[in-house]
Amino acid sequence: DTEVTQTPKHLVMGMTNKKSLKCEQHMGHRAMYWYKQKAKKPPELMFVYSYEKLSINESVPSRFSPECPNSSLLNLHLHALQPEDSALYLCASSQDEPGQGSGANEKLFFGSGTQLSVL
């Protein structure tokens, strides 16, 4: 199984709602990531989890709250979002974190994303 599964595929929410995005992988990968992608722009790194611990937070606003309940699951909790937060949210995983010098083990496997619209 080389898949990263993200749910839901589409989400529409109001600015006062609380919702969660879910990501799952069963490849035994030790690192998991959240990226945000606006239309016609490259993906931007938000968070990195390594061995279920948050290792990188790219100065993301606190209305985005990541959680890694176990080695296979990654959640992104959303609260009080703004319309400008509308984007494609991508989850990824890798055997090792980039920068460990292991080449092949650092390649990322991405899910197909959650298209989020904030009204």
Place this chain on the structure above:
Amino acid sequence: DAKTTQPTSMDCAEGRAANLPCNHSTISGNEYVYWYRQIHSQGPQYIIHGLKNNETNEMASLIITEDRKSSTLILPHATLRDTAVYYCIVSGATDSWGKLQFGAGTQVVVTP
């Protein structure tokens, strides 16, 4: 994190080889070159990576110059399904620890 420079867009005829250049002149000795592509509305897909030597797999070939300051991704026989944004990224064990940052990429359009 070493920066990369890629052309904004390029067209390629179906069945022909597509050669995608990438400049990474500030790459350091332990940084890898990775290529990913993203087909519209899908997540990025890993293509290939290399350190110093040229590499080939079932999807593409990667040619890295001897000084490692640039590389070329080669899609040997482009098909319409290869239309995508192609990202060249360098990542290694320096100040890029834990971060894989995407640049603007090259929009490749394969035409019949």
